[in-house]
Amino acid sequence: MIVLAVDSLTKADVEDKMKALFSRHNGEKQELIPILQETQGQFRYLPAAAMKEIARFLRMPESTVYGVSTFYAQFKLTPLGRKIIRVCRGTACHVRGASKVLSEMEKQLGIKAGETTDDLEYTLETVACIGACALAPTMTIEGETYGKMTTKKVAEVLGDRNKAKQQK
Amino acid sequence: MTETKPSNKNKQTILVCQGTGCVSGKSLEITAALEKAVSELKLTGVKIDFTGCHGFCEQGPVAIVEPEGIFYTHVGIDDAREIIESHIRDGKPVERLFYKDPATGEAVPKYEDIKFYSKQQRIILRNCGHINPERIDDYINTGGYEALTKVLNEMTPEQVIDEIKRSGLRGRGGAGFSTGTKWEFCRNAVGDQKYMICNADEGDPGAFMDRSTMEGDPHTVIEGMTIAAYAQGASEGYIYIRAEYPLAVKRVRIALEQAEERNLLGDNILRSGFNFHIHVKEGAGAFVCGEETALMASIEGKRGMPRSRPPFPATSGLWGKPTTINNVKSLATVPVIINKGADWYAATGTEKSKGTCVFALTGKIANSGLIEVPMGIALREIIYEIGGGIPDGKKFKAVQTGGPSGGCLPETYLDQSVDYESLAAAGSMMGSGGMVVLDEETCIVDIARYFLSFTQAESCGKCVPCRIGTKQMLDILERICCGEGEPGDIDLLEVLGTQIKAGSLCQLGQTAPNPVLTTIRYFRDEYEAHINEKRCPALSCPSLITFYIDPDKCQGCGICLRSCPAECIAGDKRMVHVIDQDRCVKCGTCLEVCPDRFSAVTKLSAETMDVPREPVPVKEKPKAAAA
Numbered sequence: 075m076i077v078l079a080v081d082s083l084t085k086a087d088v089e090d091k092m093k094a095l096f097s098r099h100n101g102e103k104q105e106l107i108p109i110l111q112e113t114q115g116q117f118r119y120l121p122a123a124a125m126k127e128i129a130r131f132l133r134m135p136e137s138t139v140y141g142v143s144t145f146y147a148q149f150k151l152t153p154l155g156r157k158i159i160r161v162c163r164g165t166a167c168h169v170r171g172a173s174k175v176l177s178e179m180e181k182q183l184g185i186k187a188g189e190t191t192d193d194l195e196y197t198l199e200t201v202a203c204i205g206a207c208a209l210a211p212t213m214t215i216e217g218e219t220y221g222k223m224t225t226k227k228v229a230e231v232l233g234d235r236n237k238a239k240q241q242k
Numbered sequence: 243m244t245e246t247k248p249s250n251k252n253k254q255t256i257l258v259c260q261g262t263g264c265v266s267g268k269s270l271e272i273t274a275a276l277e278k279a280v281s282e283l284k285l286t287g288v289k290i291d292f293t294g295c296h297g298f299c300e301q302g303p304v305a306i307v308e309p310e311g312i313f314y315t316h317v318g319i320d321d322a323r324e325i326i327e328s329h330i331r332d333g334k335p336v337e338r339l340f341y342k343d344p345a346t347g348e349a350v351p352k353y354e355d356i357k358f359y360s361k362q363q364r365i366i367l368r369n370c371g372h373i374n375p376e377r378i379d380d381y382i383n384t385g386g387y388e389a390l391t392k393v394l395n396e397m398t399p400e401q402v403i404d405e406i407k408r409s410g411l412r413g414r415g416g417a418g419f420s421t422g423t424k425w426e427f428c429r430n431a432v433g434d435q436k437y438m439i440c441n442a443d444e445g446d447p448g449a450f451m452d453r454s455t456m457e458g459d460p461h462t463v464i465e466g467m468t469i470a471a472y473a474q475g476a477s478e479g480y481i482y483i484r485a486e487y488p489l490a491v492k493r494v495r496i497a498l499e500q501a502e503e504r505n506l507l508g509d510n511i512l513r514s515g516f517n518f519h520i521h522v523k524e525g526a527g528a529f530v531c532g533e534e535t536a537l538m539a540s541i542e543g544k545r546g547m548p549r550s551r552p553p554f555p556a557t558s559g560l561w562g563k564p565t566t567i568n569n570v571k572s573l574a575t576v577p578v579i580i581n582k583g584a585d586w587y588a589a590t591g592t593e594k595s596k597g598t599c600v601f602a603l604t605g606k607i608a609n610s611g612l613i614e615v616p617m618g619i620a621l622r623e624i625i626y627e628i629g630g631g632i633p634d635g636k637k638f639k640a641v642q643t644g645g646p647s648g649g650c651l652p653e654t655y656l657d658q659s660v661d662y663e664s665l666a667a668a669g670s671m672m673g674s675g676g677m678v679v680l681d682e683e684t685c686i687v688d689i690a691r692y693f694l695s696f697t698q699a700e701s702c703g704k705c706v707p708c709r710i711g712t713k714q715m716l717d718i719l720e721r722i723c724c725g726e727g728e729p730g731d732i733d734l735l736e737v738l739g740t741q742i743k744a745g746s747l748c749q750l751g752q753t754a755p756n757p758v759l760t761t762i763r764y765f766r767d768e769y770e771a772h773i774n775e776k777r778c779p780a781l782s783c784p785s786l787i788t789f790y791i792d793p794d795k796c797q798g799c800g801i802c803l804r805s806c807p808a809e810c811i812a813g814d815k816r817m818v819h820v821i822d823q824d825r826c827v828k829c830g831t832c833l834e835v836c837p838d839r840f841s842a843v844t845k846l847s848a849e850t851m852d853v854p855r856e857p858v859p860v861k862e863k864p865k866a867a868a869a
Contacts, residue, residue, distance in 0.1 A: 103542070103543050104541065104542050104543040105543065106543035106544075107523075107524075107526055107540065107543055108523075108524070110526070111485070111524065111526065141545055142543070142544065142545055145528065145545040145546065145547075145702075146526035146527050146528050146546070147526070147527030147528060148485055148525075148526040148527035149526065149527075163447070163696075164447035164448050165447045165448035165604070165605070165642065165645070165676065165678045165692070165693075166447075166448050166604035166605050166610070166678055167447075168447075168689075168692050169605050169606060169678065169680060169684050169689070170605075170606075174829060174830075177829075178807070181807065201486060202445065202447050202529065202696060202700075203445070203446070203447035203448060203449070203450070203486075204262075204486055206262050206263050206266060206299070206450070207299075207448055207449075207450055207602055207604040207610065208263055208298075208299030208300045208302070208604060208610035208611050209263055209266060209267075209299060209302075210604060210605075210610075212266070217488065218266070219262065219263075219265070219266030220266065221263070221266050225807075225829070225831065
């Protein structure tokens with residue numbers, strides 16, 4: 075994966091937020107994944123400094139925290155764009171032309187799937203299935219679903235996604 | 243159809259679908275627009291409400307007006323005012339929003355008359371689309387939580403297990419193990435603490451029935467789970483939901499809160515002395531966590547990797563305690579079996595596969611959506627009667643069931659009965675219920691490659707056959723799709739596939755080769771065409787196809803030239819356009835945009851067309867009379 079953005083947060087940057095976050099947990103090992111999810115919710119990625127704090131809080135090796143973070147697709151170790159675009163690559167989407175939508179998206183944004191634009195505006199990802207198969211091919215921007223995508227509609231949703239025409 | 247009475251006499255309700263599909267079609271805004279129109283017209287006899295998924299996502303956003311049962315499709319924000327004015331105030335339903343039968347073109351006003359629904363038998367999805375999933379009273383009014391009350395007041399755990407065993411209910415997660423027997427194992431296991439887990443980590447690409455059930459009727463899952471916990475003596479429960487399903491997570495959480503408030507969950511449920519607590523665990527994006535031992539590792543906060551069985555979860559599961567894991571659909575069926583009895587349930591289906599099954603019918607099919615049909619139904623009935631056949635006059639090629647673990651069945655299997663045994667005998671499987679229809683334009687080798695690329699990427703890496711074997715198979719398939727296949731590749735794929743199935747630790751690896759092996763079994767000629775002739779019969783694999791502009795047909799209009807994303811089309815006004823094959827990216831845009839009256843762009847595989855090297859003046863268009 076080519077990464078354009080870097081992790082620059084230090085312990086001082088994350089300490090207060092992590093303390094507040096830990097106050098809602100008991101420090102049990104089973105809480106690792108929810109804590110990682112909340113941390114990513116705070117910072118939009120998992121800063122290395124925060125993962126060290128988590129390891130200390132849960133009294134486990136840093137390597138365990140890192141191992142879990144890298145196992146699950148949801149967790150990111152570098153900053154994400156402000157808007158996350160997920161192009162669905164589910165079966166229904168695949169047979170209805172998802173790969174064309176993806177390559178058009180890559181072209182328009184000038185990045186490959188898995189990358190973030192230089193201005194940190196967009197991160198482009200693929201997802202195995204968002205479960206809206208009847209609307210295939212689909213994609214989401216910040217959780218909002220766009221159905222029956224075409225290469226033409228890519229520019230439309232990027233250009234002004236709020237005014238993107240309601241598809242019939 | 244009789245005219246409806248004015249609204250002030252009959253209390254009417256407009257139910258707007260707010261499943262994920264319809265929400266993406268702006269159904270939240272439509273609900274608001276309907277409410278606005280009602281208040282502007284000062285109507286009182288009508289209520290605007292929402293439901294979960296109706297299953298007919300293709301027609302979304304959809305809305306139903308009750309009690310008449312009028313079904314509106316493709317509703318837009320601008321249609322809200324008309325629905326309220328014409329239907330609710332004046333009693334004249336809006337005909338242009340009725341469902342049109344794809345076969346006859348006829349408008350069908352009522353929900354119950356639409357073939358997509360009338361051919362179905364809904365048990366698991368019985369409430370989806372009919373009740374507000376965020377209001378527990380809606381569920382209770384349909385008889386919800388009666389089964390739980392009955393179980394707690396009148397039945398012993400053994401009687402519950404016996405009833406479920408007699409019903410013949412089998413796990414709807416894919417493997418099809420007897421649900422009652424599973425519960426019995428856990429009931430008989432020794433342990434001070436037992437756990438009940440609902441597996442809602444629906445990861446198969448192309449399947450969304452668990453999501454829709456949780457979004458549309460979360461209480462039935464909670465009720466089923468509580469009954470299961472009672473039968474086994476579990477006091478703690480987990481619902482493990484994919485993080486990609488935010489709406490399902492939200493509705494399940496609301497439902498849990500409401501159930502606790504009513505003492506249908508928590509301590510001393512309905513004063514029976516039985517305690518049961520349910521926690522929601524959100525997955526973090528790993529397909530393998532649908533495997534039960536991996537799922538439990540994930541709940542424990544670890545990397546979601548499977549372990550070998552035995553010991554089975556029934557004896558040593560979550561934190562080493564006896565645990566049962568059931569799929570969403572299995573649990574949603576339980577309250578119905580308790581209410582209506584094992585015999586009633588067992589009357590539907592085949593000898594070994596009882597009841598109904600839910601499929602997410604998608605792909606190249608007219609009526610995409612969620613369907614529930616009795617076990618034993620023929621594939622043909624699903625695809626042509628409920629699904630409305632293949633759109634755009636294309637030819638049926640295959641149907642893929644069971645997702646990345648299943649297989650592709652050709653036309654000769656259309657009269658095949660849909661049940662656990664028959665599908666397995668054909669080399670596919672029931673799986674969690676994805677059903678993707680493929681037409682003549684879908685390349686079968688590419689579909690096999692697609693599924694394997696998915697399982698290969700999702701392999702957790704713990705065991706060698708799955709980690710390395712699937713990668714080897716994928717490399718071979720990619721070569722074949724690129725036109726670099728070699729003689730012997732098919733045999734090699736078969737050998738590797740058989741070994742990976744035999745040697746892998748969990749079902750992910752044990753089933754990953756299925757899409758490849760079944761497509762070789764039924765569509766060997768397509769593999770051979772790719773390898774020996776470098777030809778893609780479906781005209782789909784980019785490396786094996788070429789686009790040509792027919793010099794006899796091109797009128798030099800310039801549309802393709804302007805649309806070409808690679809800017810590789812040369813031409814001018816009234817000059818025949820020419821594609822620079824070296825720079826063409828095979829996107830097919832030129833074929834899409836070329837006006838129908840010219841149809842000058844052709845797609846060929848392993849064939850060539852004589853075209854000029856440079857743009858030449860267009861030939862005179864033959865007169866219509868001469869033709």
